[in-house]
Amino acid sequence: MAKRVVIDPVTRVEGHLRVEVEIDNGVVKNAWVQGTMFRGIEQILKGKDPRDAVHITERVCGVCMTSHGWTSALAVEDAQGAKVPRAAQLIRNLMAGALWLHDHPLHFYHLSALDYVDVLAIANYKGKDSKLLALKDKVMALVQTGDTAPLTPRYQPDSYSVKDPDTVTTLLAHYMEALEIQGKAKKMSAILGGKQPHQASIVVGGVTNYPKKEQLEAFRTLLNDVVSFAELVYIPDVVSVCTGPLLSLGRSGFGAGPGSYLAYGGFSMDEAGSKKLFKGGVISSKNPGVVQELDISQITESVASSWYREGGPFTPWEESTEVDLDKKGAYSFAKSPRYNGEAVEVGPLARMMVLQHSGLLDLMSRYGIKPGAIARHLARAKETSLICEAMYRWLDELEGLLKTNAPIHDTRAWEVAAQGQGVGLIEAPRGSLGHWVKIENKVISNYQLVVPTTWNASPRDEKNVAGPIEQALIGLPVNPDNPVNIVRVIRSFDPCLACAVHLIHTDGEKVVRV
């Protein structure tokens, strides 16, 4: 008989996430993914000065604030016909890039690794490395006083867990090192942004911070530290763990999503934005391997399973966000974004598939790794490499431009347009991010965010098609008494629930909680 299992809260993700699954004979038969927090950011924005949207939406998420602020600026700039100077584009690239270098290692070490690494195997470390021995002493001191929080309690390590004491100890040392590195990456972004989290310098029309020479020097010094950690520690760790102890998981296609992928593309490499670091495009599961051109008019959102007034599916331009807390059949306030009617995965794996990144595809085919949770970690590491390399190009280009007193702001665009509509589309660390804005009488008349986690954590649509994370969970082998596989798969998407602002929880029936 099927057993219903609830995990609430799902921790080590951004925000409030609850998951319910039905497990039959050790396999997930059905899954419902729900966010449990709602703020109503879109409603707050109605009637406000469009320039405020940048400030407000960066506070949608304290992890990917630069992505939101930037996207919001792009949307309003689109509506106002602004032309952002190249130097400002580069400063935005560098600020956001710094946060990718913060985000991806943090996701691997601090949000995911504890699902795969048996931390307490450090007790068996017999090596001679003095740094690792000091770490062992530190952790063992915690164990002796019975206070190993926040590393325990945890789900029990299983047959896939990394238990080799040398590997575990090294990874834990890197966990600590990554804590320092993520602080440095935020500091980099703050040098150009004023502070982090929640930078101040991105505004409609460009940026406010005319970088001084010493600021760019400080930025470069930190960039060297952060890049060397990414290139020499983080990326090799991910590759060796995913092609080593976790290879069998990778080969099984554990946590495969719908097989359809979407990327808007992002990080312009030239002023016109004709060349981008990440390409935009779509891959349909009906036609795998073929990258189609992106047509944003194909994006709609369904509210069939959502606590919103029935209607649609609508495009983001036409949508409203009218709460209906008592709607029958709804189980989440997440809307269900669909591309041409399909549930599509967004994020690092989607980006690298759309890019047809040979480094990742070769690695996957050499080791027989199928798209799924392990491939997502690999894709995240591989794209970090692209960012590392691009950061230096952007920084060099910016230094050159500033020598000529290049502008950083389109001053004409500071004046709010009487009316207009605009869209901002970029790639955020967690996937494709879009803001849609309508301006009437110089204020916002409608604002809609379609965020990466809404794509990935969407509920069933009007045709009863499950969202990508739900699809990734269905068919998953899970021990109902130790459902570590569920959190492994969920975390591989790096969900950000505060971003998925529509989400709200509905009361579940009494079920087994694990």
Added chain:
Amino acid sequence: MKNVGQFCESGYQRLERKGVSRRDFLKLCTFTCAALGLDLGLAPKIAEAAEKNLFKKPVIWMQGQGCTGCSESLLSSVDPGPEQIILELLSVRYHPTLMAASGDQAVQSLEECIAQGKYILVLEGSIPTADPRYCMVEGKPFLEEFKKAAAKAEIVIAVGSCACFGGIPKAGFTGAVGAQEVLPGVKVVNLPSCPVKPDRLVGLLLYYISQNTLPKLDNLNRPEAYYRFTLHDSCYRRLHYEKGEFLEDWNNPNTLDWCLYHKGCKGQETYTTCAKSWWNDGANFCIYSGSPCAGCSQPEYYEGFAPLSVNPKEGK
């Protein structure tokens, strides 16, 4: 299993065993003094008290309607760094973004810690009062869970403007309020700003752990040292304000450090130390990056200050 709080050895001996030198420890205490605006000569005294009292203080960190930015902000603390804070200074029993445990194990950690008492409770994010369904944890209203945790906490710290006064969510329809409003009769220490400024939180924690008491608070229950003066009072652009020199164009190299009042700066109404102690390890702060103060540490923020970017001379 757990026996926290029953240490025979002194706090300092424990620190030493974990590889924290006396020098490092004194540095932490000096840092606390500096951050709280205390006489630096007090550092050895704080250190002495801490040596006697210090053990890893249990912490419960709850997230309401927030964005995790305050957690991220704490992690961006540089001296002490996050590793020291998480593993040496505190015993983080419940933190949704950091803890290994999920689901029932996480809830169990929370409940055990509450049963033991003597912990610091931190709130990040606001609390919805219009309908409990706007923020649920473990299928229960967050408001009730938070009140339960607050009832047995030694102190309650509200970090960030959402947790203090409702912040941005207060402008919406979820009835978002800060911690104090749902905890009448309990003294909540407020550390407003968006996000929380990490040196303030670390300074407050160190002070409390070493002194077993709170620093002087103002009428909004903020540590007075952090919120005594307006940003305008110590702004390095102040002279330009007095001369009537206001930045109008961010591209003009001759006016880059002029006053940002015409860009909507709220520095005159905002009580904060930002202009004195910058953000991200002293890297920068809003004004130095050419951006007007948005007043993010004030109770009025956000709705009361909207629109943010309008030149007050032209009126709202």
